[in-house]
Amino acid sequence: MSIKGSVVVAMAVGVLAVPAGAQQSITVASWGGAYQDAQRKAWFEPAAKDLGITIKEDTTSGIADVRAQVKSGTVTWDLVQQGTNGCILLEREGNLEKLDPAVVKTDGVPADMKSDYWVANLVYSTVLAWNTKTYKDKKPKGWADMYNFKDFPGGRSMRRSPMYNLEAALIADGVDPQKLYPLDVDRAFKKMRELKPHIVSWWPSGAASAQLINDGEIDMIGLWNGRVQAVMKEGAAADLTFNQQIILADCWAIPKGAPNKAMAMKAMAHMMTPQAQARLPLYINYGPANAKAYDTGTITPEMAKGLPSSPENLKNSFTLDVKWWADNLDAVTKRFDQFIQE
């Protein structure tokens, strides 16, 4: 067969193939791993089935990926998962598509977890956890106890980042958790000087924080709820309190110029329904962002106890102000890096 002939045949096949493959597809990028596995089972597969579309998956390592795609004009992702701080930055840079309020209903999501351009889809938190062998029946009640070295002596650990650290320091110094922002940076750093000598390790990654509490290397730690719950499940001598938990969220956004943005919004709306939101905790230790999920009956009271966004746990919590952090992250991180190296 000549080359010309084969091209003609290929073209013919292509033309014929279009109607057969007419089923629309969208590409979703998330964090990968167990996280994305849970999302697939709770959200992607039901959405694909109900909407009659194909959902292709990819992974992202942060907002730089989205920036690069938008900048180069070759956007391949229709829907992307980011941390809320990432969503805010991307929104400010003009790298996101505006969401159609008629399609994406976000009424169950708290106001500080959404904007016209993105919406939080799952909730986790930074909690206070401790070694139950060290403190026996004494239970720390909040961030003030992390700074209470008399009643709770022992090694401490916090994230190697100013985030959570400044909030914890200010609460320990007597600031009302509901009136933290804008953060009094100087006051926070002054308070943190008390904590610094007791810090065994500034944990650099979630895995490291889990290991520190699991091995009993520290006695009290601020870390992500999912991490400590995982080691508790494995039998580590640890406990946590959701009191004064710092609520954090991840979010959905649509990159500017996404090829299938209309269908992406439909898929997003599907995944934000209370029913879909309620399915997520069945697969992973994250809370739904849509509060109405707790009314569906899918989440048992027992499960709700371990979820940061359950109504009970939400009572004594506060949400990290990602907007404040987006404005101050660079300067405060430099100061923090200097502080921990001193």
Next chain:
Amino acid sequence: MTVSRSAPTVTIREVTKTYGRFRALDAVSLDIAAGEFVTLLGPSGSGKTTLLMVLAGFVRPDSGSIRFGETEMVLEPPHRRDIGIVFQNYALFPHMTVAGNVGYPLRLRRVGKSEIARRVEEALALVQLQGYGERRVDQLSGGQKQRVALARAIVFEPRILLMDEPLSALDKKLREQMQIEIRQLHERLGITTVYVTHDQREALTMSDRIAVIDQGRFAQIDTPDRLYERPANRFVADFVGESHFLPVTVADGSARLGDRILRLADGVRPPSGAALLVVRPEKLDLAEGAGEGLNRIEGTVEGSVYQGESFLLQVRTSDGNRIAMRQPTRRAALRRLPQPGEPVALALHPDDTILVAAEPAP
């Protein structure tokens, strides 16, 4: 430059060194006179280098005594023995200049700077390398390196000089030239010297005495000429020079080769029993006429090899043994050179008629 301290005698007594089951040295004893040049000659693995290393202190013997003069040295570490050593591969320090190398033993002895400079230059002059002090070692030729090594080994006026096959890496011409130079240097300095080599010609050229060593024992210790002319046993006769052996029987002081009685040098009375006649090619001549007073060996020429300065005739004796005979390539000698296949009669002077015991040295 002269050796100011009087050269000591070296006394080696019953030195034994074993490696597992292997006896590298088997109770060897040797007396070296003050200022004497003694060569340890032997094939590789004979123990000559081991003995040198024992003298230097790098190998600790299992038993035995080493004395320099009256002083027992066997327990002294190498750096307190005051011995100059010239190594086979020169062992010049590559990170020092020529002067640095030669001056090193003087620096170790805390000699003053100007004194070091003077003595280094003197030592270099002695080995004909004046003005080479600032050269790097890797800029020198093999012969120059050997001279620097020699200068370094003598500059500090050691009590004894040891040389471990120092010329083996040099080509033949240079080697022969260095042999003469080392010998002359020895005569000027009068330093007690022990020289190791496997090259019998080198040993014969240089030494006052040669100690032939085989399997950890001395086979013979003698002056070069006596060693060559009167080898004490088959090993020495074989190792030093070129020899063929013909079986003889000795009874009542007379030796019989085939049906002939051999004429021996005056006063030689060999012990009875089986013996070997040592036949060196250059000691044979073509027999002319009756050959009055000479021993006669008959045979057939099997071949001849041209070797430049001589022809080597291979001869099979009438009783079937192979011997060889050297004939100079002088015109006069060439005219009567027998051709292969021809019968030939060879003559051996009684003084060159040497017998050794039939058994190889134990």
Next chain:
Amino acid sequence: MSDGAGANAAALARAERREAQGLFLLCSPAVLLIAFVIFLPIGWLFTLSFTDEQGAFTLGHYARMLHPAYTRSFQTTLELSFLVTGICCLLGYPLAYLMSQVSKGWRAVIFVCVLFPFWTSLLVRTYAWLVLLQRRGMVNTWLQDVGLIDAPLRLVHNFTGTAIGMTQIMLPFMVLPLYAAMTSVDRDFVKAAASLGASPVKSFWQVFFPLTLPGLLAGVVLVFVLCLGFYVTPAVLGGGRVLMWSMSIERSVAVYSDWGAASALGVVLLVVTLGILWLMNRLFGVGRAIGGR
């Protein structure tokens, strides 16, 4: 000369040329690979470091490095690299010396011990140190059981732990060139020195040591340069306190998603590394030490 010989010469020259071309063709994949894998990314890195988010020229990424957070990190990087290199010298030299002296069997045993780190994952080894050194780790438990200490020592999550972990990982890079240098030193040099009157100590320092110096310098350069860019071990064993330059780079990417800042940090690391190599080469002729004479 006949015509035939002339024609022959031309043919020979052609054959020579063809061979040279063939050789060049054989090299070209490697040349291309190096161009694409090394020079292109470095050029890109360089460009990024002078570019702001809008794509305009800026020196801002370099200016920010004057902040104490960065200068301190730079200082830490140098301090740790010097310390680890120094300890590697002190531990590696006797170890390599031992290896060059013992019998074949023992040499093999030591070799395996030294090379073992090469055969296991860096992360695994680093976590193994964490397990050994942490508060309830084997070392502290043992020291307490023996009664040498009352309270656990802080051996990890700090500078000490990082130095310990990095030293173990870097040791082979010190020992191997040293061992190679030592085995290439003729035993006769040491004997010669002794015969000339040098005590064992003097013959070591004046003869053996200078002759192994090229190996030592090769090891120093290898270890130091590797230390400068080290990430995993300080990140895991440093307890967040030991902020290496490489971690500053990672932070710029992961926290700020700022490739420009990260690139500028990378350029500085590259320049410093090349500067140190250049300096070492000027001072000691390391190029000769690594590449032979």
